[in-house]
Amino acid sequence: MSFDFSQFGCNVFSDTVMRDKLPKSTYKELKKSIDSGKPLRADVAEIVAEAMKDWAVEKGATHFTHWFQPMTNITAGKLDSFISPTPDGKIILEFSGKELIKGEPDASSFPNGGLRNTFEARGYTMWDCTSPAFIRDHTLYIPTAFCSYTGEALDTKTPLLRSMEVISNEAMRLLHAFGNTTSKRVLVTVGAEQEYFLVDRKAYEKRLDLKICGRTLLGAKPPKGQEMEDHYFGRIRIRIADYMHQLDEELWKLGVTAKTKHNEVAPAQHELAPIFDSVNIACDHNQLTMELMRVIAKKNGLACLLHEKPFAHINGSGKHNNWSLCTDDGINLFEPGKNPYENIQFLTFLCAVITAVDEYADLIRLSAAIAGNDYRLGANEAPPAIISVFLGEQLTSILKQIADGEKPHNQMESAFLQMGVETLPKLKKDDSDRNRTSPFAFTGNKFEFRMVGSSASIACANFVLNTIVADVLSRFTDRLEHTKDFDGEIHRIIKDTMEQHGRIIFNGNNYTQEWVEEAARRGLPNLSNTVDAASAYLNPKNIDVLSRHHVLSEVECHSRYEVLLENYSHIIVIEANTLLEMIHKLVIPATIEYIGMISDSFLKLKEAGLHNQSMEKILTSLSELLDGTSSLTETLEQLVAQVPHTNSLEAAGFCRDQIRPKMEEIRLLVDKIEVLTDKKKWPMPSYTDLLHRI
Numbered sequence: 052m053s054f055d056f057s058q059f060g061c062n063v064f065s066d067t068v069m070r071d072k073l074p075k076s077t078y079k080e081l082k083k084s085i086d087s088g089k090p091l092r093a094d095v096a097e098i099v100a101e102a103m104k105d106w107a108v109e110k111g112a113t114h115f116t117h118w119f120q121p122m123t124n125i126t127a128g129k130l131d132s133f134i135s136p137t138p139d140g141k142i143i144l145e146f147s148g149k150e151l152i153k154g155e156p157d158a159s160s161f162p163n164g165g166l167r168n169t170f171e172a173r174g175y176t177m178w179d180c181t182s183p184a185f186i187r188d189h190t191l192y193i194p195t196a197f198c199s200y201t202g203e204a205l206d207t208k209t210p211l212l213r214s215m216e217v218i219s220n221e222a223m224r225l226l227h228a229f230g231n232t233t234s235k236r237v238l239v240t241v242g243a244e245q246e247y248f249l250v251d252r253k254a255y256e257k258r259l260d261l262k263i264c265g266r267t268l269l270g271a272k273p274p275k276g277q278e279m280e281d282h283y284f285g286r287i288r289i290r291i292a293d294y295m296h297q298l299d300e301e302l303w304k305l306g307v308t309a310k311t312k313h314n315e316v317a318p319a320q321h322e323l324a325p326i327f328d329s330v331n332i333a334c335d336h337n338q339l340t341m342e343l344m345r346v347i348a349k350k351n352g353l354a355c356l357l358h359e360k361p362f363a364h365i366n367g368s369g370k371h372n373n374w375s376l377c378t379d380d381g382i383n384l385f386e387p388g389k390n391p392y393e394n395i396q397f398l399t400f401l402c403a404v405i406t407a408v409d410e411y412a413d414l415i416r417l418s419a420a421i422a423g424n425d426y427r428l429g430a431n432e433a434p435p436a437i438i439s440v441f442l443g444e445q446l447t448s449i450l451k452q453i454a455d456g457e458k459p460h461n462q463m464e465s466a467f468l469q470m471g472v473e474t475l476p477k478l479k480k481d482d483s484d485r486n487r488t489s490p491f492a493f494t495g496n497k498f499e500f501r502m503v504g505s506s507a508s509i510a511c512a513n514f515v516l517n518t519i520v521a522d523v524l525s526r527f528t529d530r531l532e533h534t535k536d537f538d539g540e541i542h543r544i545i546k547d548t549m550e551q552h553g554r555i556i557f558n559g560n561n562y563t564q565e566w567v568e569e570a571a572r573r574g575l576p577n578l579s580n581t582v583d584a585a586s587a588y589l590n591p592k593n594i595d596v597l598s599r600h601h602v603l604s605e606v607e608c609h610s611r612y613e614v615l616l617e618n619y620s621h622i623i624v625i626e627a628n629t630l631l632e633m634i635h636k637l638v639i640p641a642t643i644e645y646i647g648m649i650s651d652s653f654l655k656l657k658e659a660g661l662h663n664q665s666m667e668k669i670l671t672s673l674s675e676l677l678d679g680t681s682s683l684t685e686t687l688e689q690l691v692a693q694v695p696h697t698n699s700l701e702a703a704g705f706c707r708d709q710i711r712p713k714m715e716e717i718r719l720l721v722d723k724i725e726v727l728t729d730k731k732k733w734p735m736p737s738y739t740d741l742l743h744r745i
Contacts, residue, residue, distance in 0.1 A: 054299070060306035062110065064103055064184040072102040085180050086236075088216060096148030103184060104133060104146035107191040114190045115146060117154035117176035119197040120207045121161040122614050124421070124508050126338050129156055130190055152178045154195065162618065164610030166203050173200040179208065182335050185305050194335055203607050207510035210602045211331060214517035215239055217600045221521040222376060222384065222400075224528040228537075229396050234378035239517055240497075241333040241375075243509050244324040245340055246315055246368035248356040249291060251745055254736040255354035259633055264622075265358035265506070266423070268630045268714065269638070271722040272364045273738040276318065283316045290745055291321065294351045298323070301343050307336045317365040318742040327373065330513050337370075337509055353745070357506040360426035362738060363718075367427035368505035372512050375497035376400065386496045391446060395541055398450065402548040403527055404498060405440055407519040408491055409555035411596065412438040413576050413587040414519060415491070418512040419502035420584035420615065422622040427504070428579075434490035434501050436579045437570045439557040441489035447556055453542060454549035488561035518602045581619050582703045588612035616699040623706035627691050630714055634684050634721070637734040642677050642724055645732045646670060673727055680720045687713045 060067075069078055077098045084091045091099070107115070116128035133144040154176035159167045167174075176195035184193045197206035204210055215238075222237035255261050260268040277283075287295065295312050302309040308326035315322050323344075325336060341357055348355035360367035376384040385401070388394040408415055415438050419428075427433045442450075452459040490502045503512050527544055534540040554573040559566060570577065578584040587593055588608045597603040603611070653666045690709050695701040725733055 054303065056303075059303050062186040062304045063306040064106060065306060066183075068106060069099075069102075072106055073099065077102075081180065088181075091152070091180060093148055093152075096152050098148075100146050100148045100151040103151065103191065104144065107184075107186055108133065108144060110186050112186050112189050112191045115150070116190055116192055117156070117178075117195040118192040119156075119176050119195045120334075120338060120508060120510065121197060121205060122164075122207060122611065123162060124506055126342065127156070127161070128192070129154075151193065156197070161197075161205060162614040163199070163205055164613035164617070166199050166201075166205065166606070166610045174198065174205060175200070179212065179331070181212070181329075182332050183306065187305070203604065203610065207508050207514075208331070208334070210514040210607075211334060211510045211517075213602045214514040214521070214600070215331060217602060218376070218517040218521040218524070221524040221528065225399070225524050225531070226378070226396075228528055228531045229399075231378075234380050234382065236379040237384070238377050238379060239330040239374065239513065240327045240377050241330040241509065241513060242325055242327040242373040242497075243333055243337045243503075244311075244322055244371040244373070245337065245344075246320065246322045246370065246505050247344055248317070248319050248361050248368065249294065249321060249348060249353050249745065250319055250356065250741045252349065252352045252354050254740050254744070257736050258741070259637075259735075260626075260629055261354070261356065261361070263629045264626050265356060266361045266426070266626075267363070267738075267741075268626060269633065269718055269721050269725070269735070270363060270738045270741075271725040273742060275739075275743070276365045277316050280316070282314050282318050282320070285314050287312075287314060287321075288745060290351070290353075294347060294353060295321070295323075297351070298343060298347050301347060302336075302340060305336075305339055305343075307339060309340070315366070315368075317362070319745065320366065320368065327375070330374075330509075330517075334508065334510050334513065341506075359421075359423035359504040359506060362742065364738075365742075367433060369427065369433055369501060370503040370505050370507065370509060372500040372503045372509050373494070373497050374500060374513065374516055383496050385493075385498070387446075391449060395538075398453070398545060399527060399541060400524075401442075401446070401493075402450070402545055403520055403523040405442075405555060406548055406552045407516075407523045408438060408440050409552035410523070411515070411519040411593065412555070413578060413584070413590060414515050414593045414596075415500075415512075416502070416576070416578045417584045417587035418515040419500075419504060419507070420578075420581040421504050421507050422581055422619045423506055424502070424504035425580045428502065434488060434561050435567065435577075436584075437561070437567065437575055437577045438490055438555070439561065439570070439575065440555050441492035441558055442556055443493065444558060446493065447558060450545060450549055451553075454546040454553075456542075456546075489557070490561070514602055518597060518600050521600060522596050580707055581615065582700070582707050585612055585615045585619075585700075585703070588615070613699050616703040620694065620699070620702040620706050623710050624691060624694060627687060627710050627714055630717065631684060631688060631691070633735075634680065634717065638721055638724065639677065639681065641732055641734040642673060642680075642728065645728050646673050646677070648729075648732075649673075669727055673724060676720050676724045676727075680717060680724070683713060683717045683720065687717060 069081065073081065077095055080095045081091065081099055083089065114130040114132045116130045118126055118128045120126050133146055134142040135145040136142055156174055156176060174197060176197050179194045179196055182194040184191060196209040196212065198209060199205050218239060219237045223234065226234055258267065260266065299309050308328065309323055310326045311324040313322055323340065328336065344355040385397065387397050391397060416436060428436050449459045492499045500512055503509055530540055530544065531537060554575065557566065588611055594605050594608050597608060598605050649666055649670055653663060653670060656663050690713060694705055730737065
């Protein structure tokens with residue numbers, strides 16, 4: 052059956068629903084609060100809560116929850132029913148304004164980085180009226196921020212909301228300097244492309260590593276990976292197409308504008324991309340997308356893998372964060388226009404981004420730092436850990452010409468694609484090609500930040516981008532407000548940007564070793580892993596910019612540093628313990644059994660007077676590999692027991708430098724054992740089973 056598109060957003064307490072369900076005066080007050088960021092009056096909240104409850108109950112809801120996003124990269128919420136007992140033993144359905152605005156979940160059991168003691172449990176959730184409530188599984192979900200009893204943010208939404216106000220204010224100051232008198236707000240718009248893998252559920256259930264860790268800790272290279280490049284944008288298999296269709300429909304009902312779906316490069320890998328939305332809503336929608344991906348996959352006998360590197364030997368998954376700025380009256384501030392060299396306002400905003408990314412490159416890198424991403428970044432499908440900006444030759448040339456005091460000229464004004472076929476239409480070339488190797492690329496009217504991990508929340512990347520760009524915009528505006536030569540000051544800003552921060556611009560291939568060496572010569576940081584990247588939270592310059600704009604306080608920066616390192620250590624130790632269990636309970640018993648089978652056959656041949664060298668060679672290889680595996684496993688067990696527990700940095704560094712390399716050593720041996728072992732005797736599905744049998 053085809054989807055009834057009139058049902059789009061049918062499970063969302065949208066603007067249309069609010070207009071229909073709320074009195075006009077209440078609707079106007081709520082809209083004023085949403086648009087201006089001012090608190091909602093208690094009496095107005097009561098009316099909104101009653102209408103929201105009635106609407107939800109009509110839609111089949113029995114419970115409500117304050118839906119929040121703790122520092123776990125997933126969402127949380129406790130469910131309360133609408134029922135309230137009456138003296139006659141019956142019930143009524145109630146939902147108050149107080150319940151809408153504030154909740155009180157436990158704050159001690161979520162990651163807090165030392166902000167809360169175990170015995171101090173109080174925390175608060177507060178309604179975020181800028182993101183609409185919605186219904187899922189008979190429950191009214193109310194998007195909320197989450198903070199501690201002492202007021203510190205314990206979530207990812209709160210700093211994101213703070214940063215949205217900051218960049219709107221600073222961007223508006225700059226627009227006013229340019230004479231804009233019509234725009235009232237600047238919105239951050241984001242489109243988050245989500246990559247993921249789908250594998251058969253039965254095979255998934257037989258892989259302890261996938262179930263516990265989200266990635267394979269063992270697995271020999273399959274005969275076919277992505278060498279033929281035939282999966283990318285290829286025919287979508289029937290089973291996968293059914294899954295994608297169901298996912299689209301469920302997302303559309305929740306107002307998520309799922310737009311594009313296709314096969315990705317690696318076998319069993321796919322992508323979903325939405326239409327741009329306000330960054331806060333885009334973040335909420337991306338969390339919903341990830342949750343529904345998993346749920347619908349299970350209903351279809353599939354498993355959705357959102358880990359950044361579920362499989363060795365093939366591409367991992369990222370989340371391309373397409374970031375832009377747009378005024379409330381529809382002006383895209385990163386739209387170059389027909390002649391970008393004449394659009395001086397665009398170039399000024401462009402210079403602000405270039406400056407911000409160079410000055411705070413470590414903070415940008417930090418915003419994409421999670422344990423899973425360490426396996427992906429720097430490989431052939433993901434940008435390296437070195438931050439750089441791709442602009443394309445035309446924009447780079449224009450900025451250089453202005454900086455050098457030359458009159459810029461548009462070299463690509465009349466360039467058309469020459470296809471050599473008369474019946475094909477002539478297409479004007481874009482200002483630049485797309486650089487898929489760049490971590491931060493300008494792509495026409497937006498920036499594509501390609502480093503974010505597929506399992507991560509996009510909140511951190513965006514509140515960092517918002518804050519650092521706002522900081523530079525503030526400095527630019529200060530210069531322009533205090534100058535008597537406006538045009539001359541603009542040219543000086545561009546000149547300063549290129550002289551002081553032009554090193555961050557790189558339009559070449561980010562994958563090459565030559566770029567790594569060139570970046571080092573330019574003085575660009577290369578924070579290759581999460582442990583090194585985490586230190587950006589403690590950099591005084593970064594603490595200053597985040598705290599000065601009231602996005603994160605110094606205490607909140609320190610807490611996030613601790614959370615990131617603790618999370619890293621926990622993940623590596625969990626992976627190590629999972630690997631140990633797989634070795635002890637699966638690999639060693641299966642290998643011993645197979646060695647025994649070959650030994651029996653070898654001895655029978657020997658008794659018959661035959662000596663088979665190939666069998667002897669296999670026995671020798673398996674025996675040596677088994678001994679090596681057993682020895683390394685004992686070492687890994689000792690290392691896991693030695694992880695420091697008193698210092699988060701020492702623990703994370705130990706896991707990175709000692710445990711992870713030992714796990715890789717074990718994997719190399721076990722993968723060789725898998726290649727030599729009868730498939731029927733191998734105790735877990737192979738890469739071929741996982742990647743090619745859906």
